[in-house]
Every structure is written in structure tokens, then in C-alpha cells.
Amino acid sequence: MTSLDARAVPVDAVSAETLAAAGLDYRLADLSDEATAQSYQRAVSRGFLGDEPDAQALAFGQAPFQARRNAAVYDPASPAADFPVATVNSWVTPLTVPGGAAVDMWAISVVTVAATHRRRGIARALLEGELRAAASAGVPVAGLTVSEATIYGRYGFGAAVPTVRLDIDARRAGWAGPTPSGRIEYREREQLADDLAAVHERARLRRPGQIPGWRTRWEGFAGLSPSDTERDRVRGVRYLDDEGALRGVLVYTLAEKGGSFRFGLHVRMLVAETPDATAALWRFALQHDLVDDVTADLRPTDDPLPWLVADPRGVVQTVHDHGWLRILDLPTALAARHWSAPLDTVLRVEDPLGFTAGDWRLRIDQSGAAVVESAADDAVDARLGVAALSALYAGGVSASALHGAGLIDADPGVVERLDRALASFPAPSLDIWY
Known part of the structure; x- marks a missing residue:
């Protein structure tokens, strides 16, 4: 910290x-x-x-x-x-x-x-x-989540951490995934806030793009905010593994659909630190009695849910921007992350505010460690703005996509090498607003 x-x-x-x-x-x-x-x-x-x-x-x-x-x-x-x-x-x-x-x-x-x-x-x-x-x-880095996506690129921010909204027809989707052997139990609101804080603090360390939450954030998810108009609809469960360790939490609301005694379930937050916890909590949501549809937002782009159901056409995925990043100290930021393939290239970065402007040599060794140095006298391999570089930083946006959009000027071979080096496992995600 x-x-x-x-x-x-x-x-x-x-x-x-x-x-x-x-x-x-x-x-x-x-x-x-x-x-x-x-x-x-x-x-x-x-x-x-x-x-x-x-x-x-x-x-x-x-x-x-x-x-x-x-x-x-x-x-x-x-x-x-x-x-x-x-x-x-x-x-x-x-x-x-x-x-x-x-x-x-x-x-x-x-x-x-x-x-x-x-x-x-x-x-x-x-x-x-x-x-x-x-x-x-x-x-070395600034970040924000935004209500309007057209404002922040002019300041050098890039939409670096995409997330997914899931709209699930529960009856059509069905379930084809595993049935983990742990147990699920209901929790009261105050307990939910504690559980969310505990699991998220561990899980965020394994997922690029994440930041720590804070107490009122978890209390808000749990329905403890006095200004929450849906607070009386908030419910939640937790998943305990075979050893009784807390591994996942699901907080949700239920709303009846037009007096039909059929319901929609909205996932406020699902946070899990193991595949079993993720599967168990998704299974609970999709197989909940009287529930026809399930919605969830701010899910990672590699969420396993579409592969856990019997009919993936019952799951509609909408990818959208969420976490925006802005590199301020280029050598420090690029050296902080792990890279997935060796690379030796020279980047020319344009930055209207001047923080990262210049030519930079990026060398990545076989271990995935990077060294960045000024390269004023070297031939330039790729030209891009700081917003594009910031979008690439977390590994959730491909260089080939930005190249296709005209935001990176480089030969295709350079772009391919950038993509191999930038790849992130797991995919970055951000499951809160801040």
C-alpha cells in the first residue's frame, strides 16, 4: 500500500x-x-x-x-x-x-x-x-471512471480496462457447469459488507486494473446507504470452500416482472477468488427459484459465465469502457508491469501536456522485465499518442485494434510484437466505480 x-x-x-x-x-x-x-x-x-x-x-x-x-x-x-x-x-x-x-x-x-x-x-x-x-x-499513473466517454482522451487518458455487461435469459441459458462441493449461505447486510471487503482485497491482487475498495463502497453494495432506494431489496450470499474458507460473495436485488410472480435478479457485485467460487455463485443466480433473467455489469472480459451455461445464446455480452488510465512517468509505469514476450522497440510518444513526450527505447527480456530509456538518437519503430499508450498499458486493449483505427503508426510486424508483449493473463478488469 x-x-x-x-x-x-x-x-x-x-x-x-x-x-x-x-x-x-x-x-x-x-x-x-x-x-x-x-x-x-x-x-x-x-x-x-x-x-x-x-x-x-x-x-x-x-x-x-x-x-x-x-x-x-x-x-x-x-x-x-x-x-x-x-x-x-x-x-x-x-x-x-x-x-x-x-x-x-x-x-x-x-x-x-x-x-x-x-x-x-x-x-x-x-x-x-x-x-x-x-x-x-x-x-506514475492517473486513473478514473467516467460518466461521459468523450471528455478524457484530450487529457491523455485511454480507455484501458474494458468490462462486460451480461444480460442472461436464465431459462434458456440453463446450466452446464460444475457443482462445486463447498456451501453457500445467506448473510445479513453488515456481514455482507465485511465479506465483500475481505474477498475483494485478496482477489484484486490477481487481476490487473483493480484498485482497493473502501468501507462505504462495500456498505453501499450491501444496501446500508441511507440514500439507496433499493436497500430493502438487497440480499446476499457467500461461498465457503471445503475447508470452510470464505472464497466468494454475491450481492443482488430481485424485482418482480409485472405482477407475474416471476422475477429478474440483478447482480450488484459478484467477487470470487477461485474458479469454484465463481461457478457456485453464478449457479446460485441462474438457478434461483422464480427467476427468469439475470443481469450483471462490470464483469471481466474473460468471465467464464458464457461457458458455464448449456445455451450460450441465452447470454448477451456487451463490452464497454470502464477504467481509464493516464501514464505520467513512462519509464516507471512500463517497468512496473510484467510483459508476456521479449521486445526491443523504439516508441515516439506524443503528449500535449509534456509528461511522456519523446522517443523511448523499450527493452523487454525473456523474464518479462522491462527497461525504458530515452532514445533520442535511435530510429523510431512506432508512433502513438499518450492516450493510445495508456489504453494499451493494462493489457486489455490490443495494439492491432488501435493500429487499425489509425492511432498507432507502425509496420504490421511491430504491431504484432507489441501485442504479444502486452498480453495480460488474466484479462484486466475493474469491478467498482470510483
Whole structure:
């Protein structure tokens, strides 16, 4: 776990100057002050078009805000000058990379701009300010999950960790998988939150793209959030192996379909650390009494579910973007991950913000270890932007796909060698929003 506390990093001076020229005040918000904390949380909820949080909701959501670096933009000319017109927060967290190692990542969240202050360059100042703050602190990678997919490429982020939504016709799909010999048991909500935290913390270390969760995240999944409109529908089970060890957790809701006494089951979260746990929990969901269809999102692209059913046409898979990454320190980031094949190539990276721009020689030995050095005098083999390189980083996006889209300029042989080296086993995934 990283020892760097993002709260000690000041706001970026360039962004502060830019916003000051527009008559706006950009600073870290002191959430130890109750009034400031409440206005900050209310601004975040408003920015995401959420309900006005009541006292219970504010109290429930307070802990993660207190643990993070909370930046805000204030408008002194506003009638409510102490209410943020824009927000962003961040923290440094370990990101699992191919091979099972971890690299420090500057996690960015709650990026909002009030509808009254759009088109004034605020979002750009916030995002570029976060990246400069992260780089100044020596953090090699930044990451976020996004509500809009068209915004972040301009800042060098790439959609690096795709995930899958599954829509399952349970009666058609049936079951053809194993029946693991462990046992499944129901859990109460507080127990569910504990179990999710325990299993996820172990499982995330084996899957590139994952980051640690936090207590209120697990309580939210378990239906303990006072603002959760479906909290009374939340149920959950856990899977114990033959030795009685906790290996998996399934949290779900059930909704009746039009008074038919037939139900849809929505998977809020399924986290498992063994194949038996995964199969047992999927079997429980698909063979649940009175359930016709099952839905789940944020599943890995190599989820075994389509191969566990009798009729795979009963499973519709929709791949979509989820985890976005942005490389800031190219030598450190590329050396942190394991590579799947030897490689010796020179990359020319374009980076409008300058963090990774230049020519770089990437050498990967037989063990999968990489060394990256400046290559100003060497012939260039491939040209790409930092957003494309960031999309490739976790091994979930192929170089051949980006080459086909015109985002990598290289000979086909170079692209093939990149794909072999970048391959990740297992596929990267990210099963939470942040």
C-alpha cells in the first residue's frame, strides 16, 4: 500500500492562476469544517444530478471525503460564494498491473462543474491541475471512471480496462457447469459488507486494473446507504470452500416482472477468488427459484459465465469502457508491469501536456522485465499518442485494434510484437466505480 497522502499535495499553481484570471478561486477544501464539508458533498450530488442529500446521507458519505484530497472552485461573485461551483477529489492508491505487482495511481473522482459555470475552462483547469499535481508528487499513473466517454482522451487518458455487461435469459441459458462441493449461505447486510471487503482485497491482487475498495463502497453494495432506494431489496450470499474458507460473495436485488410472480435478479457485485467460487455463485443466480433473467455489469472480459451455461445464446455480452488510465512517468509505469514476450522497440510518444513526450527505447527480456530509456538518437519503430499508450498499458486493449483505427503508426510486424508483449493473463478488469 502506498504511503503517499495526496492531501499533502497543494493545488496546481498554473490552474489556480488560470482560474483566478477568470475571477474564480481554486483551492483545497477544508472538510474538517462541517459547513464546508456539507456544501462540498451537496455540490458533488448536484453535479451528478443526484437527490439533495439529507443529514443521514451526508453523514454516511463523509468518511471517504475526509480521507481524500478535495479541491474546489468557488465563485466570489455568486450569491452563495461558499458553495463550490466545481469539484474534484483524488487519492493515491495501488493499481494492480499485469504480473500481479502494483504501481501507485492518482485516482481522480467527483469531477463536477455546475451547470451555471459551463464553458468557462473550469473542467480543463481541474483535470490538467490534477495531472500536474500527481506528476509533481512522483505518481506514475492517473486513473478514473467516467460518466461521459468523450471528455478524457484530450487529457491523455485511454480507455484501458474494458468490462462486460451480461444480460442472461436464465431459462434458456440453463446450466452446464460444475457443482462445486463447498456451501453457500445467506448473510445479513453488515456481514455482507465485511465479506465483500475481505474477498475483494485478496482477489484484486490477481487481476490487473483493480484498485482497493473502501468501507462505504462495500456498505453501499450491501444496501446500508441511507440514500439507496433499493436497500430493502438487497440480499446476499457467500461461498465457503471445503475447508470452510470464505472464497466468494454475491450481492443482488430481485424485482418482480409485472405482477407475474416471476422475477429478474440483478447482480450488484459478484467477487470470487477461485474458479469454484465463481461457478457456485453464478449457479446460485441462474438457478434461483422464480427467476427468469439475470443481469450483471462490470464483469471481466474473460468471465467464464458464457461457458458455464448449456445455451450460450441465452447470454448477451456487451463490452464497454470502464477504467481509464493516464501514464505520467513512462519509464516507471512500463517497468512496473510484467510483459508476456521479449521486445526491443523504439516508441515516439506524443503528449500535449509534456509528461511522456519523446522517443523511448523499450527493452523487454525473456523474464518479462522491462527497461525504458530515452532514445533520442535511435530510429523510431512506432508512433502513438499518450492516450493510445495508456489504453494499451493494462493489457486489455490490443495494439492491432488501435493500429487499425489509425492511432498507432507502425509496420504490421511491430504491431504484432507489441501485442504479444502486452498480453495480460488474466484479462484486466475493474469491478467498482470510483
